[in-house]
Amino acid sequence: MKLEILAALNAEREARRAAVLVTEIATGAQRLVREADIAGDPLADLLAERLRMGKSGMAETPRGDVFLTVQAPPVRILATGAVHISQALAPMAQLLGHDIVIVDPRTAFATPERFPDVPLYAEWPDDVLPKLGVDRYTAFVALTHDPKIDDPALIQALKSKCFYIGALGSRKTHAKRVERLLAAGFTEEQIGRIRAPIGLPIGAISPAEIALSIMGEITAALRTRPASTASTAA
Template sequence: MRLDLLAALNAARAERRAAAVVTEMPGGAQRVVTEAAGDPLAGPLAKAFASGRSCMIDAGERSAFINVHLPATRLVILGAVHVGQTLAPIAAALDYDVTVVDPRTAFATAERFSGVSLVADWPDRALPEMRLDRYTAFAALTHDPKIDDPGLIEALRAGCFYVGALGSRKTHAARRERLLAAGLAEAEIDRIKAPIGLAIGAASPAEIAISIMAEITAELRRPVAA
């Protein structure tokens, strides 16, 4: 690989941006692509970025090998609650970098969340330092507006690929009014998955955690428009 391409790839990694090294066949000409739109292989690149898998593309005169490099996915769980105790290890098993944020130190303990990064602070202080981004999933689970609302605002404004919140439709309707009053637009609030998780009839905390992880996975793998 040419040094300028390697520098571009390393820069994308440092900035937590998706990148792909496209090697044209035959000939071996290479380029680094960070946005699918506008590239001659926009469609295949969009699919490769969504799946996270490198692949060989046979498109007639535009055959190429696409080597995908994605940032590590992260899951931020706001609320050291029972649902989070199951959700955290499931996400870690799927190679997510998991962090639990909760200012309530009685809940955010190493005994309850073994092997997980814990931040015992309020979200308006903790989350900006974490630099949430489009490769971060965010789950607000405390059911406490004082904690959940600031976290949701930060996650939406950071462009997290998934933003979900625990609570009924009635609870979310009240939440919507608060977020509108806080200055968020309707379109931003519409991105919140609430009630959180796929509708699989989950009842127990463990089942709810499974439904949340399934919904996060579906959102992560959703193909993006080329």
Template sequence: MKQETLKQILSAQAAKQPIVLASNLNTNEQLTLTPDQIGHPDWMVAALDAAIRSDKSRVTDAPDGTPWFFNVFNPPLRLIIVGAVHIAQPLARMGLEAGYDVSVVDPREAFASAERFPNITLIREWPDEALQNLALDARTAVVTLTHDPKLDDPALHVALKSAAFYIGALGSKKTQATRQQRLTDAGFASAEIARICGPIGLDIAAKSPAEIAIAILAEITQTLRQERS
């Protein structure tokens, strides 16, 4: 690989843009491909699109039988945490470690402080505004942790209308039931509401904030990997 090619991949990653490195495994010719480029052969454009859409790198044969390796570098998956509460602190750190681009949304500045969340993107806005601006997609997980319907519900409304691959809401079975009722009253169908994982997290009898964060991240991982593979 040319150093220049490596720099192109790193700048695309820094700009959070998808990029694919195509390597001819016979001649070692390499091309960096992005979705907006024109002039490439049809088979290559199709392989590029498939790699980016499926998030899977793979070997594809050109029409002449030459094997090419398409290595996809998609922007990181995103984890949006609504509620800068205690559980959000270990969850944000663990999310970073698992490779997520983590944002914490909370309009309460005392909660969403840089002291409590070093190196994490903090968005001090109301969750509905914030989540609309974040353009949730199929590579995004949304977790609501505030317990406060004034903050959690608007976030869930936006999340349920999006393609987010995971939506989880903290709260007991009783809290879940009242939340479901509010969402029903707001016009959401039961199939839509069923997308919300709650009580949140895998049942590992977690107690401390860090343990609950492990349970949540485990459930996000399970949803991501089991449904996509």
């Protein structure tokens, strides 16, 4: 690999931007296709599909066989609420290779003892989320049941390009949430990005089952949306 290509690939990694390295098998020629440039590439559909699936490997094209090296940032889950559901969600996310961050200003809940080996911020979401950066490889989940904590975080998420937004609560609770977000200046279409009640409809009852339903819904959003709106990590 040429040094300039390696440097460019590292730069994309540092910036949490995806890219695909295309290597022509017949000639050994290589080119780096950044995510922002995929739509204009001759192999656009193939590159977008591989990026969405996070899958490197050989591929046949009209121009000959190529090897596609897919590089995408690790998926990051930002959760407000150091609650029982978060305790179950964290190891599930880590098992799947995702990063997870817990944000909760309630210091009685946000403790390292309850969340070992998980980045934990005992701060208000509207203070910490802008510093963390909510990008297109981020899934956001609101789990506190407390509008004072969840609403500011949802506002940050709705202003971002994160690929998934989910919020705990009944339909009645969410209807009140929608009213508050409309009053905050969001449109119904923007608010419609929020999955609420959160999680796949599997009849989940326990915190672990709810965490499973959330992780399933995040995975579905990650793997089934077009690469232009949601990408994935290997």
